[in-house]
Amino acid sequence: MAKLNPTDLYDVRSLLSEEEVMIKDSVARFVDERAMPIIAKHFDEATFPADLVPEIADMGLLGSSLEGYGCAGLNGVSYGLICQELERCDSGLRSFVSVQSSLCMYPIHAFGSEEQKQRWLPGMATGEIIGCFGLTESHGGSDPANMKTHARRDGDDWIVNGSKMWITNGTIADIAVVWARTEDGIMGFVLEKGMPGFDAPEIHSKMSLRASVTSELYFDDVRVPDSNRLPGVVGLKGPLSCLNQARFGITWGPIGSAIACLEEAIEYTADRTLFGRPLAANQAIQIRLAEMARRITTAQLLSLQLGRLKDAGKMQPTQVSVAKWNNVRMALDIARDCRDILGGSGITTEYQAIRHMLNLESVITYEGTETVHQLVVGRELTGLNAF
Numbered sequence: 001m002a003k004l005n006p007t008d009l010y011d012v013r014s015l016l017s018e019e020e021v022m023i024k025d026s027v028a029r030f031v032d033e034r035a036m037p038i039i040a041k042h043f044d045e046a047t048f049p050a051d052l053v054p055e056i057a058d059m060g061l062l063g064s065s066l067e068g069y070g071c072a073g074l075n076g077v078s079y080g081l082i083c084q085e086l087e088r089c090d091s092g093l094r095s096f097v098s099v100q101s102s103l104c105m106y107p108i109h110a111f112g113s114e115e116q117k118q119r120w121l122p123g124m125a126t127g128e129i130i131g132c133f134g135l136t137e138s139h140g141g142s143d144p145a146n147m148k149t150h151a152r153r154d155g156d157d158w159i160v161n162g163s164k165m166w167i168t169n170g171t172i173a174d175i176a177v178v179w180a181r182t183e184d185g186i187m188g189f190v191l192e193k194g195m196p197g198f199d200a201p202e203i204h205s206k207m208s209l210r211a212s213v214t215s216e217l218y219f220d221d222v223r224v225p226d227s228n229r230l231p232g233v234v235g236l237k238g239p240l241s242c243l244n245q246a247r248f249g250i251t252w253g254p255i256g257s258a259i260a261c262l263e264e265a266i267e268y269t270a271d272r273t274l275f276g277r278p279l280a281a282n283q284a285i286q287i288r289l290a291e292m293a294r295r296i297t298t299a300q301l302l303s304l305q306l307g308r309l310k311d312a313g314k315m316q317p318t319q320v321s322v323a324k325w326n327n328v329r330m331a332l333d334i335a336r337d338c339r340d341i342l343g344g345s346g347i348t349t350e351y352q353a354i355r356h357m358l359n360l361e362s363v364i365t366y367e368g369t370e371t372v373h374q375l376v377v378g379r380e381l382t383g384l385n386a387f
């Protein structure tokens with residue numbers, strides 16, 4: 001019998017189309033050759049690997065599932081595979097692509113005017129315009145309906161006041177899709193770097209997502225022309241629709257983190273000799289590794305079926321919640337366990353496990369905390385809203 005691939009026990013690869021395999025392999029090559037060699041240093045120094053952005057753009061990874069405007073028009077499964085391979089390197093790299101694609105380009109594509117799409121999307125696809133997405137506020141990200149940031153109409157303009165917290169890419173972004181309360185409901189505005197009263201300081205001292213920029217956004221009487229308001233949506237369903245796209249990608253990404261950790265632990269336990277035999281020869285270690293492979297396999301099948309539902313236009317938010325909850329929890333547990341299996345070596349960034357473990361502490365919090373997703377599923381089962 002052929003030897004199984006430890007990180008693809010069910011041969012999920014064989015369920016992919018030729019094009020999907022090609023995309024997965026080319027992103028994997030980029031990750032191995034260009035991103036892996038530099039990522040630990042960026043994490044240590046808390047810097048974003050901005051030099052990789054032009055290559056990421058050249059591969060068509062920005063706005064990859066959007067049609068037109070210089071975007072690649074790939075299917076959902078391909079976007080998922082891109083996220084998986086990027087996060088095999090680091091959640092920060094995947095975060096950059098998620099935010100640019102699903103949280104900034106997607107709302108402009110879905111809710112923007114033709115003029116807005118022409119103005120921003122081609123430059124975002126080439127990575128010349130970087131975007132961020134401002135929904136969360138400091139008084140409670142899980143409850144965006146309690147938004148305080150507001151926009152008041154003033155002639156042909158809007159005056160925006162308020163602040164946002166924990167915003168990926170904020171400080172390096174040229175534009176920010178900002179959700180604000182108005183007299184007529186919540187609306188999306190595209191704020192541009194340099195608009196008077198708009199500031200985006202970086203948040204420092206993070207122990208997680210250190211290779212990603214996270215920022216606060218401040219709006220002090222920012223005058224925004226009505227031509228920068230996204231005309232196609234009013235209400236919380238605007239930002240929540242963007243989250244469906246990004247959360248879908250996040251169900252795939254942590255599979256990559258978990259694969260990186262398991263591969264590292266298999267290699268480490270084979271090489272390390274304790275009590276006269278390889279660490280991997282102990283039952284207690286094998287059970288832990290087997291458990292990891294079982295959970296990765298489950299997550300792979302979950303995300304693939306979610307992707308097939310998405311590509312058939314049938315994906316529902318509750319299904320996204322099941323997979324975000326399951327797959328991030330799976331990866332976080334695996335990263336923590338691998339960190340332990342590596343012993344003292346596992347506490348340095350010479351190995352990957354602790355970096356993935358620390359990153360996944362953010363991934364389990366952002367895009368809906370684990371509890372938020374559990375309660376979405378609970379509501380589906382009971383018909384009762386526990387929020």
Ligand code: TGC
Nearest residue numbers: 095098135141142144168235236237240241317366367368
């Ligand atoms: P509710 O107030 O009842 O509904 C408001 C309106 O929204 C609609 N809706 C959705 N639409 C599309 N997709 C969804 N998933 C939707 N969920 C709700 C709903 O139908 C309603 O529409 P309408 O027309 O009737 O007005 O909201 P709810 O009770 O369903 O939601 C509650 C809850 C807690 C699930 C929601 O507020 C939530 O998801 N909270 C978590 C917030 C969150 O995830 N924030 C993430 C911020 S962005 C981020 O973290 C980026 S990190 C990225 C990175 O670096 O990779």
Ligand code: FAD
Nearest residue numbers: 133134135136140141142166167168362365366367369371
């Ligand atoms: P809170 O909402 O205050 O939650 C605190 C705790 O309470 C959590 O454990 C939560 O599960 C629990 N809780 C909440 N409600 C309930 C309940 N009803 N019952 C039981 N328990 C509950 N946001 C953006 O808008 N754009 C971004 O680009 C972005 N990037 C991010 C990057 C990073 C690195 C991080 C860490 C966050 C980012 N976020 C972003 C914000 C993220 O979405 C929020 O952190 C998240 O939604 C949780 O909000 P909170 O941090 O205010 O926690």
